[in-house]
Amino acid sequence: MRKVLFLVENLPSPFDRRVWQEATALAGAGYLVSIICPTGKGYEKHYEEIDGIAIYRYDLPLEADGAKGYASSTARRSSGRSCSPGACFSRAAST
Numbered sequence: 001m002r003k004v005l006f007l008v009e010n011l012p013s014p015f016d017r018r019v020w021q022e023a024t025a026l027a028g029a030g031y032l033v034s035i036i037c038p039t040g041k042g043y044e045k046h047y048e049e050i051d052g053i054a055i056y057r058y059d060l061p062l063e064a065d066g067a068k069g070y071a072s073s074t075a076r077r078s079s080g081r082s083c084s085p086g087a088c089f090s091r092a093a094s095t
Contacts, residue, residue: 001030001031001032002030002031002032003031003032003033003034004023004026004031004032004033004034005033005034005035005036006019006022006023006033006034006035006036006037007036007037008035008036008037008038009038010038011037011038011040012037012038012039012040012042012043012057013035013037013043013053013055014050014055015040015042015043016037019035019037023035023053024051024053027051027052027053033052033053033054034053034054034055034056035053035054035055035056036056036057036058037055037056037057037058038057038058038059038060039057039058039059039060043057044057045057046058
């Protein structure tokens with residue numbers, strides 16, 4: 001069986017309709033589909049399965065407001081690292 005993994009950075013699924021429509025279409029075509037996405041209001045469970053699609057959710061780090069938050073976010077992105085609580089992934093490692 002073919003497998004597909006969606007990595008979503010900004011919205012929880014199935015709330016993110018674009019991702020959810022793609023995921024359900026692939027699942028309907030026989031693919032084994034998993035989604036990794038952030039938690040959000042109404043989507044606090046860290047794992048659930050909906051319509052045969054495995055959804056793994058992570059907590060987003062708290063965002064700082066103003067210039068300090070922008071500078072911190074920009075520094076993380078320009079360093080090539082994207083961090084979330086409990087894990088830090090290097091973009092270079094995925095290329």
